[in-house]
Amino acid sequence: MKYETVIGLEVHSELKTKSKIFCGCTTAFGGDPNTHVCPVCLGLPGVLPVINKRVVEFAIKAGLAMNCEILPFSKFDRKNYYYPDLPKNFQTSQYDLPICVNGHIDIEINGETKRIGITRIHMEEDAGKLVHSGDTITSSSSALVDYNRTGVPLIEIVSEPDMRSPEEAKLYLEKVKAILEYIDVSDCKMQEGSLRCDANISLRPVGQAEFGTKSELKNLNSFRSVQRGLEYEELRQAEILDEGGRVIQETRTWDEQQNVTKSLRSKEEAHDYRYFPEPDLVPIIVAPEWIEEIRATLPELPDARKHRLMDVYGLSAYDADMITMTRAMADYFDAVMEHTADAKTATNWLMGDVSAYLNNAGITITEFAVKPADLAQLVALINKGVLSSKLAKAVFEEMVASGKTPEAIVKEKGLEQISDQGALEAIVDETLAENPKSIEDFRAGKDRALGFLVGQIMKKTKGKANPAMINDMLKEKMK
Amino acid sequence: MELFKLTAHELHDKLVARETSSTEITRAIFDRIEKVEGQVQSYLTLTKDLAFEQAAAVDAALAKGEAISPLAGIPGALKDNLCTTGIRTSCASKMLEHFVPPYNATVVEKLAAEKAVFIGKVNMDEFAMGSSCENSAYQLTRNPWDLSVVPGGSSGGSAASVAACEAIWSLGSDTGGSIRQPASFTGTVGLKPTYGRVSRYGLVAFASSLDQIGPITRDVTDCALVMNAIAGHDHRDSTSVPGETPDFTKALGQNVKGLKIGLPTEYFGAGLDPQIDTVLQKAIRQLQDMGAEVVECSLPHTEYALSAYYLIATAEASSNLARYDGVGFGHRGAGDNIVDMYKRTRTEGFGAEVKRRIMLGTYALSSGYYDAYYLKAMKVRTLIKQDFDKAFEQVDVLLTPTAPTVAFKIGGIVDPLSMYLQDVCTIPINLAGVPALSMPCGFVNGLPVGMQLIGKPLDEMTLLRVAHAFEQQNDYHKQFAPLGGI
Numbered sequence: 001m002k003y004e005t006v007i008g009l010e011v012h013s014e015l016k017t018k019s020k021i022f023c024g025c026t027t028a029f030g031g032d033p034n035t036h037v038c039p040v041c042l043g044l045p046g047v048l049p050v051i052n053k054r055v056v057e058f059a060i061k062a063g064l065a066m067n068c069e070i071l072p073f074s075k076f077d078r079k080n081y082y083y084p085d086l087p088k089n090f091q092t093s094q095y096d097l098p099i100c101v102n103g104h105i106d107i108e109i110n111g112e113t114k115r116i117g118i119t120r121i122h123m124e125e126d127a128g129k130l131v132h133s134g135d136t137i138t139s140s141s142s143a144l145v146d147y148n149r150t151g152v153p154l155i156e157i158v159s160e161p162d163m164r165s166p167e168e169a170k171l172y173l174e175k176v177k178a179i180l181e182y183i184d185v186s187d188c189k190m191q192e193g194s195l196r197c198d199a200n201i202s203l204r205p206v207g208q209a210e211f212g213t214k215s216e217l218k219n220l221n222s223f224r225s226v227q228r229g230l231e232y233e234e235l236r237q238a239e240i241l242d243e244g245g246r247v248i249q250e251t252r253t254w255d256e257q258q259n260v261t262k263s264l265r266s267k268e269e270a271h272d273y274r275y276f277p278e279p280d281l282v283p284i285i286v287a288p289e290w291i292e293e294i295r296a297t298l299p300e301l302p303d304a305r306k307h308r309l310m311d312v313y314g315l316s317a318y319d320a321d322m323i324t325m326t327r328a329m330a331d332y333f334d335a336v337m338e339h340t341a342d343a344k345t346a347t348n349w350l351m352g353d354v355s356a357y358l359n360n361a362g363i364t365i366t367e368f369a370v371k372p373a374d375l376a377q378l379v380a381l382i383n384k385g386v387l388s389s390k391l392a393k394a395v396f397e398e399m400v401a402s403g404k405t406p407e408a409i410v411k412e413k414g415l416e417q418i419s420d421q422g423a424l425e426a427i428v429d430e431t432l433a434e435n436p437k438s439i440e441d442f443r444a445g446k447d448r449a450l451g452f453l454v455g456q457i458m459k460k461t462k463g464k465a466n467p468a469m470i471n472d473m474l475k476e477k478m479k
Numbered sequence: 480m481e482l483f484k485l486t487a488h489e490l491h492d493k494l495v496a497r498e499t500s501s502t503e504i505t506r507a508i509f510d511r512i513e514k515v516e517g518q519v520q521s522y523l524t525l526t527k528d529l530a531f532e533q534a535a536a537v538d539a540a541l542a543k544g545e546a547i548s549p550l551a552g553i554p555g556a557l558k559d560n561l562c563t564t565g566i567r568t569s570c571a572s573k574m575l576e577h578f579v580p581p582y583n584a585t586v587v588e589k590l591a592a593e594k595a596v597f598i599g600k601v602n603m604d605e606f607a608m609g610s611s612c613e614n615s616a617y618q619l620t621r622n623p624w625d626l627s628v629v630p631g632g633s634s635g636g637s638a639a640s641v642a643a644c645e646a647i648w649s650l651g652s653d654t655g656g657s658i659r660q661p662a663s664f665t666g667t668v669g670l671k672p673t674y675g676r677v678s679r680y681g682l683v684a685f686a687s688s689l690d691q692i693g694p695i696t697r698d699v700t701d702c703a704l705v706m707n708a709i710a711g712h713d714h715r716d717s718t719s720v721p722g723e724t725p726d727f728t729k730a731l732g733q734n735v736k737g738l739k740i741g742l743p744t745e746y747f748g749a750g751l752d753p754q755i756d757t758v759l760q761k762a763i764r765q766l767q768d769m770g771a772e773v774v775e776c777s778l779p780h781t782e783y784a785l786s787a788y789y790l791i792a793t794a795e796a797s798s799n800l801a802r803y804d805g806v807g808f809g810h811r812g813a814g815d816n817i818v819d820m821y822k823r824t825r826t827e828g829f830g831a832e833v834k835r836r837i838m839l840g841t842y843a844l845s846s847g848y849y850d851a852y853y854l855k856a857m858k859v860r861t862l863i864k865q866d867f868d869k870a871f872e873q874v875d876v877l878l879t880p881t882a883p884t885v886a887f888k889i890g891g892i893v894d895p896l897s898m899y900l901q902d903v904c905t906i907p908i909n910l911a912g913v914p915a916l917s918m919p920c921g922f923v924n925g926l927p928v929g930m931q932l933i934g935k936p937l938d939e940m941t942l943l944r945v946a947h948a949f950e951q952q953n954d955y956h957k958q959f960a961p962l963g964g965i
């Protein structure tokens with residue numbers, strides 16, 4: 001390709017504090033419209049904001065997890081614009097002195113590590129929600145406003161223009177989400193809007209140092225739309241440039257139904273937000289001791305955890321990535337490993353049958369009924385030769401359904417694999433005696449005969465005979 | 480003497496001595512209102528039922544022999560930009576004509592806890608923008624000393640109600656002189672406390688970094704009593720000062736011997752009415768005779784204060800007043816779509832001065848102008864603050880005129896810029912955040928003249944000390960506006 005793509009992301013994440021950023025109202029999602037409100041978040045005349053300390057703490061935690069510098073002096077500013085979901089017609093945000101600056105996170109692309117810079121992380125309040133009377137905004141004659149979300153705390157994470165493809169953008173967003181989940185400051189549910197993303201994208205001829213003209217992409221409501229919207233925009237801009245045209249600086253929206261981006265407003269129509277320092281709040285002075293206290297609460301982060309799984313358990317980079325994608329899965333893995341030494345089998349089960357089951361059931365690992373110790377027990381039963389892989393699957397299904405331990409299920413259903421030398425020998429001898437023709441065939445070089453005999457033995461034992469042992473015995477006896 | 484002519488502390492003594500009751504006092508006030516309100520027009524809303532209920536509660540407490548606080552049972556007036564639960568709070572604007580807050584301002588809560596009696600809500604310049612009370616969307620409040628002149632503004636109703644004996648005390652708010660200039664025009668005592676001394680929670684914001692609530696009273700003792708009731712840290716106002724609040728009455732009854740009083744030359748310059756200067760010079764000599772040391776000093780950046788103020792205050796106002804859009808509360812204009820509705824709402828709801836300031840402030844914050852206007856104004860503000868810091872290294876208090884003239888004729892100042900010059904002596908104090916008090920110190924052509932005392936940050940005590948000592952040597956505070964048979 002003759003163009004290089006340049007992408008930067010602005011990620012908004014709702015913080016999971018109990019109360020809102022500037023008042024005591026609950027941040028709970030849902031609730032009847034306008035029930036989680038008070039004079040402060042409704043912006044009634046005369047009210048004043050008071051900063052929720054937990055919001056500052058969570059923002060600092062996010063900054064530390066993303067390798068940011070925490071500014072000892074930061075402040076809030078007002079971003080002025082009119083919109084009916086914004087009761088004061090200004091958003092209290094941070095402009096020139098955000099709480100966190102100059103950070104980075106790493107992504108893995110094509111087996112290599114790539115560092116993406118984080119320009120800043122700042123705190124701000126969320127707006128309310130408009131409910132339109134019609135199917136679309138343009139066909140609606142009226143709108144209702146629900147202020148429950150007004151004042152829910154947000155952090156905005158602004159990246160450097162360091163991504164070079166839509167895939168990198170998606171990987172970056174996944175990493176941001178993973179980190180926020182690991183440090184437990186956000187639910188990061190894109191479908192509920194607790195994680196939102198805007199993207200800036202521009203193209204430039206390969207080798208050119210200056211950036212091309214960018215467009216800002218909005219309404220990217222899922223990881224899929226981030227990648228697809230950017231892919232569309234990449235092609236659209238390339239076509240314009242190919243035809244000798246010029247990309248216009250504008251804000252565009254991703255239309256998920258039609259799979260296109262559409263112009264929202266041009267640079268000329270862009271808002272003048274008239275930022276100025278929020279006079280109703282005092283500057284935020286962060287003591288170094290507080291930063292260290294917060295740093296001490298940081299858990300092991302996705303990258304460190306991944307490398308530990310590779311170093312300690314010998315997992316492949318791919319497996320370790322998959323296991324550490326969410327903190328809950330990684331925690332589950334670690335819990336399983338407390339009861340078994342076989343990381344490979346445990347990983348295969350988590351990434352295979354367990355993940356498949358979770359996907360089908362539409363639940364996460366935190367809601368998974370099987371205890372880590374029980375999964376480890378299943379691994380142990382396989383390793384001891386008690387369960388064949390086929391039997392293990394059946395037992396797993398039973399574990400999920402009944403919540404019983406694998407040992408209990410094996411005992412109850414008599415599923416135990418027969419590995420007793422004497423018992424197997426008797427069955428093998430009996431089978432050989434019943435099938436003299438097969439012995440002849442085998443000796444004549446027909447390998448199929450062996451398979452037939454194994455099948456007969458399995459039938460007699462209802463699949464419980466240890467297949468490796470009977471294979472060896474049959475071959476030995478027919479020599 | 481008629482009850483309505485007494486001060487809060489005199490009435491308190493009578494209540495405690497059981498010589499009168501709060502109900503009698505309250506009735507006296509409403510009778511007085513009946514008599515003179517037609518001429519003065521201080522009140523936008525009267526809360527008669529509430530007042531008598533509150534009075535009865537205090538009388539019941541007294542009957543049981545309970546001790547009462549100094550303002551218990553004493554009727555007062557609240558500026559109509561202080562939120563009152565269940566009582567219309569209009570800010571003298573069409574925009575909030577029917578706005579009934581679901582909550583009380585912190586100062587209202589505190590006064591209610593003291594069992595003070597609320598007579599009603601008083602007139603003001605719309606959203607506290609003005610210096611004459613002529614910018615009210617509802618009515619013209621007149622100066623009780625001369626019904627053809629203004630009471631000052633924006634707390635014109637607060638000052639006029641006290642001067643006309645329609646209230647014993649009142650609360651105003653002061654962003655650039657809105658307590659002190661009306662106090663000066665009506666011969667009352669008005670205090671703008673240090674920024675942060677009194678909680679702003681529930682005060683409808685004009686310019687958040689400059690607004691302060693303060694008392695307007697007949698004498699200095701009452702000023703201290705109201706301050707005792709309303710001052711103090713409030714967890715709902717992040718800009719309110721933490722820590723202990725002094726007992727302001729401890730400043731009373733002392734002398735001024737050895738106290739250093741500074742006269743900033745910039746305040747006694749060309750714009751000052753020579754007759755006012757004469758009155759002030761007499762007051763200054765009096766203070767010298769009382770043992771104070773008087774020195775000249777300088778606040779060199781004073782000339783830039785007015786310009787800086789009208790950028791900072793309007794910038795903040797343009798944002799603070801953005802919420803009046805017809806969506807959630809207040810006036811809503813008809814419109815086919817949201818933008819039309821916004822435009823109609825704000826065109827119909829705001830008066831000319833409010834619109835002028837919103838436009839000024841919007842311009843000052845606009846991209847490309849921010850550095851030249853807002854940012855530069857903020858730098859000037861820092862220099863002005865430093866002027867005061869330096870002056871206070873030399874002196875204990877500063878003394879200046881409160882306003883360059885006495886109260887002017889209604890309709891006498893039409894040009895907005897001339898009106899803004901009314902605040903030339905009071906504005907720097909808000910920019911610096913320091914406390915200042917205006918008290919009567921004489922008359923010119925039968926109209927009161929105000930003397931402004933300016934103190935160090937959080938040093939309201941020294942202001943009250945000087946003011947009370949001066950008051951004891953004079954009887955300006957015992958003179959009444961010639962109105963309604965007085």
